[in-house]
Amino acid sequence: MASQHHDQAVGHEEGHHEGMTKGRIWRVFFYLLAITALEFFIALVLVHGGVISKGLGVNIVYIALTLLKAYYIVAYFMHLKFETFGFIMSVTIVFLFIIYLIALMLTEGTYLKGHFSPFPFWPNP
């Protein structure tokens, strides 16, 4: 047996990965608070004040800020950023299917919209 260096695989030699210190937790909290405040600023000041109008552009900004908040929650609060690469992939890669579902449902929505449009007030008299 050529196993001079058959060291017993040590299970938890990497057990002490970087964690969340108190300072870091509060920093992430303030990021989340700042992003939420920015969303309120856009909604209450810019959109209500008439600087920009509701529509696709501002919705994309909202969704981008939402995904940024989601990233901070999942990566830091749920600690996913500090797990192994394989584990991160095993819980996140399936969300490709969600992107696919969004694409499908937008197609479906376009079809429905086309067929509803002759009846804008349907079924109102």
Added chain:
Amino acid sequence: MSTTVTQLDKVKTGRWNGGRSPFNVEYGKIMMWFFLTSDAFTFSAFLIYYGTQRFAHLTWPDPDKVFQSIPLIADHGYPLVFVGIMTFILIMSSVTMVLAVEAGHRNAKKEVVGWMVATIIGGLMFIGCQAMEWTHLHHEGFWWGSIPGQEGVSPEVSLAPFFSKEISEVSAQQFANLFFTITGFHGFHVSVGILLNIIVLGMVLANTFERRGSYLMVEKVGLYWHFVDLVWVFVFTFFYLV
């Protein structure tokens, strides 16, 4: 005799070559993650369906007009304020939860108890706010299968306060059904989270984790709690902002 080892005989020591835990995550925690992934699919399906309906209709209730009350304070005129308070409460309770997890890593029982109590109070406050919001909308006439309206009053009059553009009964009904279903499903998750937090708090107080030597269970219930917060971030965007 040569002491070199052939390529085939060499013992591999990589992460995936056996003898060690490749994910380096405890079993229960992996299962919690997989459950949350599947739960995220449920919520995604709900929200994408909401988006499809909204996209497919020519007109839709204006969230700024539907949600413009602060229960007990003002009946109308303050869009986004109440939901802002709710969002702040939930983010705050997420922070207290992660502080409880952090205290658990240091085996500081007293701090874990304190932060978990704060988390439970935050959860109860959020559920209370949601109950007030539901009550308000219910009084206005929104519910599963019903929209504001009275005998003899045309929908154009009774629905006018909720629309910015044209009025549609179908849109109003779809909005009501989906609002109560999705926020209801989220509220159900919050309620379960509060219950789980109370159970784990009881175990902390009974020194279960002190004897076990690790506060991993606090971490698992924490994952669930953050997930509830995560879902709210999306509900908030798609129901109240967009």
